[in-house]
Amino acid sequence: MANDRPLIELDGFRLSGHVHRARLMLSLLGLPFKEHEIDLPKGEHKQPEFLARNVFGQVPVLRDGELQLADSNAICVYLAGTYDASRRWWPTEPLAQAQVQRWLSAAAGPLAFGPSIVRAARLFKRPLEASPSAVAERLFKTMEAHLEGRDWLALDHATLADVAMYTYTAHAPEGGLWLDDYPRIRAWLARVEALPGFVGMTRSALPERAAA
Structure with a gap:
């Protein structure tokens, strides 16, 4: 990742397995990122500001530059397809x-x-x-x-x-x-x-x- 690229950001919740799935993929690929804890018990994920990022009101949400992407599997596919040059994690065949x-x-x-x-x-x-x-x-x-x-x-x-x-x-x-x-x-x-x-x-x- 180029030095002038903004840091990848992840909206998450520490006890969410879906969030961990995205976090694990980021870590396995060696990608630095910043995680924002979304207060699910208080309903932060159902507020208009968050719903603008994911209409389903669910974590995780990934932000990579101008890209904004929800759904843990979709995030993993995007990360592996974009940042794994070997295509080991998400093969092309x-x-x-x-x-x-x-x-x-x-x-x-x-x-x-x-x-x-x-x-x-x-x-x-x-x-x-x-x-x-x-x-x-x-x-x-x-x-x-x-x-x-x-x-x-x-x-x-x-x-x-x-x-x-x-x-x-x-x-x-x-x-x-x-x-x-x-x-x-x-x-x-x-x-x-x-x-x-x-x-x-x-x-x-x-x-x-x-x-x-």
């Missing part, structure tokens, strides 16, 4: 890109509507209207089977697929979704955490575990 994309879809689907919702319900005392725990269990069983004989979700090296799926999987125990039965997932999480430039997300208190 169609099949490789498709293999990564299907995990971005999983991150926006069962990961968001399973582990993410269960965690948010506990942390922010939100009611559960469906059965996201069942969604999470199906997802984790699928991931566990998929990781047999492989280190990474999409290709033979870390990609956006692993970045997108990491945070809400790693923090699933905060919602009472334990990972003891998924050794391959736990080994995959450790590999992500060993990547150069990895940064973790603030952990909240874990729930009490039921006695065996």
Whole structure:
């Protein structure tokens, strides 16, 4: 990044896994940035000033010069496509890109509507209207089977697929979704955490575990 370019800015919230996804991508790419904490409990993300940056009223929002971009997956695709000259994280070859994309879809689907919702319900005392725990269990069983004989979700090296799926999987125990039965997932999480430039997300208190 040129020295005269304005610093990348990220509107975020320290306990948001979506924000951490963008923060992690910035760090893995070695991009300096400034993060602005948005007060979600006080509804700052629903105020006109913030809605002008993201009509959906959600974090994160990235600002890179004159560019303003919302949605964590979109932000990761933009960052990897713009700043990773090797195109390791977001490949250009169609099949490789498709293999990564299907995990971005999983991150926006069962990961968001399973582990993410269960965690948010506990942390922010939100009611559960469906059965996201069942969604999470199906997802984790699928991931566990998929990781047999492989280190990474999409290709033979870390990609956006692993970045997108990491945070809400790693923090699933905060919602009472334990990972003891998924050794391959736990080994995959450790590999992500060993990547150069990895940064973790603030952990909240874990729930009490039921006695065996």
